[in-house]
Amino acid sequence: MRRRKTFAVHxxxxxxxxxxxxxxxxxxxxxxxxxxxxxxxxxxxxxxTDSPKGFPLGSEGGIFPAIMGSIGFTWVACVFSxxxxxxxxxxxxxxxxxxxxxxxxxxxxxMLAGIPxxxxxxxxxxxxxxxxxxxxxxxxxxxxxGLMVFPYMTIRFERIFTAIADRYEAGxxxxxxxxxxxxxxxxxxxxxxxxxxxxxxxxGMAMGASAPLLLTGAVFYAKAPKSLLxxxxxxxxxxxxxxxxxxxxxxxxxxAAVLLLILILLNVLTWLFGYxxxxxxxx
Amino acid sequence: MLLKKIISLFLAIIFMLGAAGCAxxxxxxxxxxxxxxxxxxxxxxxxxLGQVLxxxxxxxxxxxxxxxxxxxxxxxxxxxxxxxxxxxTAGVLAVIDKTASFGLISRNVSEDEKTKLDRFGQxxxxxxxxxxxxxxxxxxxxxxxxxxxxxxxxxxxGEFTHWDDLNPALPHEEIVLVTRDIGGxxxxxxxxxxxxxxxxxxxxxxAPSMGALVTKxxxxxxxxxxxxxxxxxxxxxxxxxxSVQGVTPTKxxxxxxxxxxxxxxxxxxxxxxxxxxQALLDLFLSDQGMRIIEARGFIPIR
Amino acid sequence: xKKYDDLNKFVKHLSRFVSFFVFLILSFxxxxxxxxxxxxxxxxxxxSFVSLSWRPLSTxxxxxxxxxxxxxxYVAIFASLxxxxxxxxxxxxxxxxxxxxxxHMxxxxxxMLAGIPxxxxxxxGFYILVxxxxxxxxxxxxxSILAAIITLALMIVPYMVSxxxxxxxxxxxxxxxxxxxxxxxxxxxxxxxxxxxxxxxxLSGFLVAxxxxxxxxxxVMMVIGNSPLLPKLLGKGITISSLIALEMGSAKLGSLHxxxxxxxxxxxxxxxxxxxxxxRLIERRAKK
Numbered sequence: 001m002r003r004r005k006t007f008a009v010h011x012x013x014x015x016x017x018x019x020x021x022x023x024x025x026x027x028x029x030x031x032x033x034x035x036x037x038x039x040x041x042x043x044x045x046x047x048x049t050d051s052p053k054g055f056p057l058g059s060e061g062g063i064f065p066a067i068m069g070s071i072g073f074t075w076v077a078c079v080f081s082x083x084x085x086x087x088x089x090x091x092x093x094x095x096x097x098x099x100x101x102x103x104x105x106x107x108x109x110x111m112l113a114g115i116p117x118x119x120x121x122x123x124x125x126x127x128x129x130x131x132x133x134x135x136x137x138x139x140x141x142x143x144x145x146g147l148m149v150f151p152y153m154t155i156r157f158e159r160i161f162t163a164i165a166d167r168y169e170a171g172x173x174x175x176x177x178x179x180x181x182x183x184x185x186x187x188x189x190x191x192x193x194x195x196x197x198x199x200x201x202x203x204g205m206a207m208g209a210s211a212p213l214l215l216t217g218a219v220f221y222a223k224a225p226k227s228l229l230x231x232x233x234x235x236x237x238x239x240x241x242x243x244x245x246x247x248x249x250x251x252x253x254x255x256a257a258v259l260l261l262i263l264i265l266l267n268v269l270t271w272l273f274g275y276x277x278x279x280x281x282x283x
Numbered sequence: 284m285l286l287k288k289i290i291s292l293f294l295a296i297i298f299m300l301g302a303a304g305c306a307x308x309x310x311x312x313x314x315x316x317x318x319x320x321x322x323x324x325x326x327x328x329x330x331x332l333g334q335v336l337x338x339x340x341x342x343x344x345x346x347x348x349x350x351x352x353x354x355x356x357x358x359x360x361x362x363x364x365x366x367x368x369x370x371x372t373a374g375v376l377a378v379i380d381k382t383a384s385f386g387l388i389s390r391n392v393s394e395d396e397k398t399k400l401d402r403f404g405q406x407x408x409x410x411x412x413x414x415x416x417x418x419x420x421x422x423x424x425x426x427x428x429x430x431x432x433x434x435x436x437x438x439x440x441g442e443f444t445h446w447d448d449l450n451p452a453l454p455h456e457e458i459v460l461v462t463r464d465i466g467g468x469x470x471x472x473x474x475x476x477x478x479x480x481x482x483x484x485x486x487x488x489x490a491p492s493m494g495a496l497v498t499k500x501x502x503x504x505x506x507x508x509x510x511x512x513x514x515x516x517x518x519x520x521x522x523x524x525x526s527v528q529g530v531t532p533t534k535x536x537x538x539x540x541x542x543x544x545x546x547x548x549x550x551x552x553x554x555x556x557x558x559x560x561q562a563l564l565d566l567f568l569s570d571q572g573m574r575i576i577e578a579r580g581f582i583p584i585r
Numbered sequence: 586x587k588k589y590d591d592l593n594k595f596v597k598h599l600s601r602f603v604s605f606f607v608f609l610i611l612s613f614x615x616x617x618x619x620x621x622x623x624x625x626x627x628x629x630x631x632x633s634f635v636s637l638s639w640r641p642l643s644t645x646x647x648x649x650x651x652x653x654x655x656x657x658x659y660v661a662i663f664a665s666l667x668x669x670x671x672x673x674x675x676x677x678x679x680x681x682x683x684x685x686x687x688x689h690m691x692x693x694x695x696x697m698l699a700g701i702p703x704x705x706x707x708x709x710g711f712y713i714l715v716x717x718x719x720x721x722x723x724x725x726x727x728x729s730i731l732a733a734i735i736t737l738a739l740m741i742v743p744y745m746v747s748x749x750x751x752x753x754x755x756x757x758x759x760x761x762x763x764x765x766x767x768x769x770x771x772x773x774x775x776x777x778x779x780x781x782x783x784x785x786x787x788l789s790g791f792l793v794a795x796x797x798x799x800x801x802x803x804x805v806m807m808v809i810g811n812s813p814l815l816p817k818l819l820g821k822g823i824t825i826s827s828l829i830a831l832e833m834g835s836a837k838l839g840s841l842h843x844x845x846x847x848x849x850x851x852x853x854x855x856x857x858x859x860x861x862x863x864x865r866l867i868e869r870r871a872k873k
Contacts, residue, residue, distance in 0.1 A: 013677070020674030021682075024742060028698055031709060038712075051341075056334045056494055087603035095597045096604075105604060107865070108611050114861035115614065115854065116800025118826045122833070122850050123614045126621055130838065135382060136367075147610065180593040201700075208702025211802040214830055220330065221337055222365040230323055231365055236704040236803070241368070243708055243807065244491050245330060246498030256705045267697050372835040380838065457725040464811075465642055466835025482643060485813050488726060488821070491831070505725060 032260070039254035047254055057221060058241065059248040063255055068224035069138070069232030070207050070262075073217060076142020076228070077206040078199055081150045086195075089157035093165065094179050113151035120144050121212040129216055139228040141217020145206040152205065156198045160191050197273035204266040208259065210236040235259055320358045321350065321559040327367040328374020328387030329468055330492040331511055332548060335579045336387065336567065340364050343566055353562055364563070368492070371468030378551050384560050386551035389468035389511075402554025408567055410582040412512040413469055413544040414524035414532040416497075420504045421523075426452050429526045432543075435477050438507065441484030446505070460487035461499045461508030469493065472546045473509050497522055509544070512537065516580025534582055548581060615854070622851045625844035634848065639813040641832070641842040648845040650852065652813050656822040657853070660730060660805060661798035664737035669791055671738075672745030677779070679746070680753040692750055699743035707807030710736030715808050724819040728810035731818050736808050737801060741794040748790035752783040785871040789864050796860045800853070802826040825853045 047061040054060025088105070096102055124144035134140045164187050172182045210218075218234040220241060225232040235255060242252040326336070344364065350357035367373075367383065374386030379399045389411060397403045415430055417423060427450055430438070437443050439460060446453035462483060463469040474483060490496035493511040500506040501521045512532055515522055524532050527543060536542040550567060552560070566572055573583040625631060625648070636649035679691050714735055715727035756779045764778065780787075802824075810821025811831060829846050836843040 013674075016670065017674035017678040017681070020671045021678035023671065024675045024695070024698075024746065027739065027742075028694060031698075031701070031705075034709065034712070035705070057337045084603060084607065087600045088607055090596070091600035091604040095600060105607065108608055110865065111858055111861060112607075112611050112614075114796060114800075114857050116802070116826060116857060118800070118802045118829050119618060119850050119854050120614070122621075122829065122847065123617050125833070126617055126847075127613065147614075150607075178589055178593045180596050181589045183596070204700050208700065208704070210702065210704050211826070211830060215833055219325075219365055219367040220333060221367075223363055226363075231325070231367070236702050239704045239708065240803065240807070243711060244495060246495045249712070252708055256708055259702060259705060263700055263702070264697070267700065271693065369834040372837075376835070376837055459725045464831060464835075466832065482640065485639070486821070487812060488728065489811055489831075499726075503719060503726060 035253055035256050035260060038250060039257040042250045042254040043257055047251075048258065051223070052221060052238075054248075056245070056247045058238070058251060061251055061254065063233075063235065063238060063258065065222060065224045066233040066235045066238040066255070067258065069218065069222070070235040072138040072225045072232055073141045073145055073213065073234060074203050074206045076138055077145035077149060078203050080143055080146035081153050081202060082195075082199055084146070084150050085153035085157050088154050089161055090183065093158055093161040094183060109151045109154055112147070113155075117148055117209055117211040118214075120148050121215040123147075124212060125215040135229060136217055136219065136231045137229045138217060138225050138232050141213045141232075141234070142228075144212040144216050145209055148209060148212060149202040149205050153198055153202050156201075157195065160194045160198075161187060164190055193273045197270045200266045200269040200273065204263050204270070207262060207266070208236055210234065210240060213237055235262075318356055318358060318558050320360045321557055322360075323363045323365055324385075324560060324563060325365045325367065325377070325383040326385045326387060327369060327377035327383040328385075328551075329371050329389045330368035331494065331514060332387040332389060333366050333368055334494070335513075335576060335581070337366055338579075339566065339572055339575050340366070340563075342571075343563075350559055350562075354558075357559060357562075370464065370466035370491075371471075372466040375551060378553050381553060384552060384556075385563070386549075388547075388549040388551050390472045390546055392549070392551060400553050404552040404554060404556070406550045406552075406564060406568060407547050407584050408550060408572070409548040409576045409584045410537060411546050411548050412532050412537045412542055413473055413509040413546065414512050414515050415507065415527055416500055416510040416515055416522045416524045417507045418500055418504045419521065419523050421507070422446075422453055423450070423525070424523060426450055429529055432477060432528055435527065436481055439473075439478060439483050439487075440481050441486055456505050459499075459503055459506040460484060461496050461503075461506050462487045462489055463493070463496060463509075464489040464491060467492075468546065469509060469511065473544065476544050513579055513581035537582060548576070548584075618847055618851050618854055621844060621847035623844075625841060625848045628841060628844075630841060630845075634845070637815065639828075641836075641845060646841060648841075648848075649813075650825070650845075650849050652815050653823050653825045653828050653849065654852065656730070656809070656816045657799055657824040657826070657856075659816040660733045660737055660809070660822070660824060661795055661801075663734045664741060664798050665791060665795040667734065667738040668742045668745055668794065672742050672749055672790075672794075673780075673787065675742070676746045676749035676753055679750055680757060680779070692747065695743050695746050695750075699747060703740065703801060703804040704807070706736055706740045707804040710739075710804060710808040726810060726821065728808055728821055729819055730809065730816050730822045733805045733809040733822070733824075736804050737798050740801065740804055741798050744797060745790050745794045748793065749783070749787060752786035752790070753779045756782045785867055789867045789871070792860055792864045792867070796857050796864070799860070800826060800857055802830050806830060825849050 042061055047063060048067065049064050050062035051065055052058045052062040092102055092105055121144060124140055128134045128140040128143055129136060168186050172186050213234050214237065217231060218237040219231045222231055222233055236259060239252050239255040239259065242248050242255060344362045347353045347362060349359055349361050351359040371388045371390050374383070374388050375392060375396050377383035378386040379396070392405065415435065423446070434449060438449065438458065443449050443458060445455050445457055447455045488499055490499060493514045496508050497510050497514045497518055500508055500510060501518060510522060515524055526532065530536050530542045532542050537545045550564065556564060573585060576583040630646055630648060633647040634650050636647055637651050638647040638649045639652065640647045679688060683691060710732055714732040718724060718729065718732060719727035760778050805824050806827040809823060809827065811823050811827055812821040813823050814821060816822040829850055833846055836846055
């Protein structure tokens with residue numbers, strides 16, 4: 001009796017798991033297939049290099065300013081976040097001897113990660129755009145995106161530093177070098193690949209985010225941004241406009257395809273650098 | 284290496300910020316004209332009007348490229364115009380806050396809003412109207428082509444929930460109301476002219492732009508909404524306007540005032556315009572501008 | 586090594602300063618949202634916050650946030666509940682049936698899914714769900730709570746799978762030897778060991794995904810209809826994040842509407858930070 005019941009439970013879980021697995025794989029495949037097939041006719045060089053065209057604007061493609069804008073936002077976010085994360089991780093890992101402070105910082109970082117992106121956008125609007133007077137710009141949008149991705153980057157950096165510390169810290173200090181020497185000559189040469197991999201992962205996150213930019217950076221139409229203080233178009237928001245204002249479903253798919261391609265590229269970069277990083281000091 | 288990294292990052296950031304600031308200064312050095320370079324001109328407001336004017340602005344930018352070709356007294360800087368959506372209210376706010384040079388407004392500016400502006404400036408480009416439109420397959424077209432104000436109020440307040448509430452000859456299907464969101468100019472115009480004290484129902488699809496509103500009606504046979512005259516003209520045949528209080532929404536009736544739900548197409552600006560901004564305004568009011576406004580289905584001011 | 590000593594001091598102080606900055610940032614964010622909410626809370630209309638009617642521009646205005654709050658909870662909770670078994674099954678299948686390189690690749694594929702921007706999910710939700718739903722007789726418009734739930738569920742499955750697979754892998758490492766020695770199959774160890782052992786991990790993964798779902802803006806905004814009504818499965822609804830995203834642009838700086846939106850944001854923030862705290866507590870218990 002018990003055997004049959006156990007068998008039934010087993011079989012059920014097996015079937016459930018395999019079905020779920022197949023469903024997820026099917027979904028991945030459908031997603032990419034749908035996006036790329038629907039955009040087949042519209043995705044060409046002109047689409048990528050022109051400004052938005054057609055009436056209503058965008059119905060005849062042209063997303064170059066949006067691509068440039070997204071790159072601008074992501075660049076600012078990455079620079080800001082890398083600086084902040086690196087410094088924070090360095091302090092927590094190498095200089096901080098106060099356990100309570102470390103714990104508190106981890107809680108704070110965890111809380112920052114939990115803040116929804118639209119709230120960050122609200123904060124960015126009220127503080128960066130209005131109070132500090134940056135206006136709707138790449139700077140405002142980029143900083144908000146940087147805030148969004150910073151916790152993830154910090155956690156990853158810490159993990160990288162910890163893994164290195166496990167192996168090399170004792171030995172280095174035993175030889176009498178001080179902390180910054182250790183950082184410069186031991187940690188960085190080993191970690192830089194993983195750090196670059198993290199930067200590209202985080203850039204992917206920043207590039208796809210749209211909610212924070214709604215209020216702080218992105219506009220309906222602008223030329224490719226020439227300075228940090230100019231407003232710019234953003235690729236995910238352009239997609240949203242194309243769809244919600246019923247301008248062009250096909251071009252929305254084409255924009256999605258471009259976004260996905262950029263993300264795949266960043267993912268490949270992440271993987272490449274991560275892979276090489278793994279080999280070096282995990283052996 | 285760490286220090287170098289930090290320093291180079293700082294330098295990069297400072298450099299970019301500096302470049303942003305210096306861009307204007309450099310140009311100032313180059314010419315000793317009395318007219319300062321304008322930098323970026325930002326226009327915010329109704330996405331419907333934005334679509335129409337963007338065409339005009341793109342033609343303008345393509346034709347001239349730099350301001351000094353528009354007028355030799357202007358400095359030699361590329362024409363850089365940014366267009367932002369958000370609705371008429373967002374446009375008014377942007378002009379008040381000075382985050383935009385021009386606001387694209389598709390309703391009248393309220394007295395309260397006027398007082399918030401340093402100096403009120405307004406130019407009317409044309410006239411638009413709100414037609415009450417339905418899908419071509421909606422059976423109401425066979426039975427009743429006119430709606431009285433009372434019927435409109437009952438429809439849009441949600442008192443009528445199904446089509447047969449309006450007219451027993453219609454099928455028992457749910458009415459799908461499509462409206463603009465509360466930031467849109469159309470919302471206020473409709474509320475004031477037709478609904479007066481009674482609130483529009485919350486059970487509507489709030490479209491972010493007239494284009495979306497019209498598309499919703501085109502896609503859904505049970506939908507009805509207050510669609511812009513201009514945008515309806517852009518989709519002629521795919522969406523059918525009904526008459527209101529016996530008056531059909533034609534150009535003549537709108538201009539004469541017989542058709543009740545009309546609204547102005549305005550450019551709002553704050554006080555004194557800089558020369559380049561004035562040139563842009565002149566463009567909007569020019570024959571070229573009027574032609575494009577008419578071509579897009581709206582009624583130009585002249 | 587003198588120069589390294591000076592450099593060391595410099596880096597130490599700089600990094601300490603910057604890390605302190607992080608505290609400031611968090612406090613700033615919470616404080617700003619709080620400060621901008623206060624004028625509404627203090628106003629005479631704050632009572633209307635707990636009503637069902639969101640009419641910020643009427644006279645008198647009403648700022649009922651309940652439909653949005655309920656909409657947010659409804660959509661996120663159901664989406665998480667649907668995603669949960671799918672994710673458990675998928676993660677289970679991956680950890681039991683595949684090894685080494687293939688497993689790594691599959692998990693990488695899932696991670697890539699997690700990296701797909703929410704607008705793309707919104708687009709897909711619109712095309713696959715909203716458009717067809719509109720043609721059926723079930724509902725007046727395709728935009729609905731149902732579409733939002735399914736879209737959101739699709740979005741959070743990758744996060745859950747990722748978390749669960751990692752949890753299962755840890756259990757595998759621990760018990761692999763013993764399980765193999767006893768001649769137990771992978772499936773058996775999955776059902777009886779992993780699932781039982783990882784209960785707390787499963788719970789925390791569920792809550793993390795729930796918190797992502799609660800905060801999600803774009804994907805939901807594109808398929809939910811955005812009407813400030815009480816959520817009904819086949820009807821339109823709205824979430825707090827969509828409300829803020831849609832109405833912030835036209836709310837006059839300093840108006841009651843503006844502050845009410847910040848108060849709504851505060852509500853969402855409190856909700857999410859509480860769930861975050863809960864997850865932290867669970868993780869601490871799991872470590873024991």
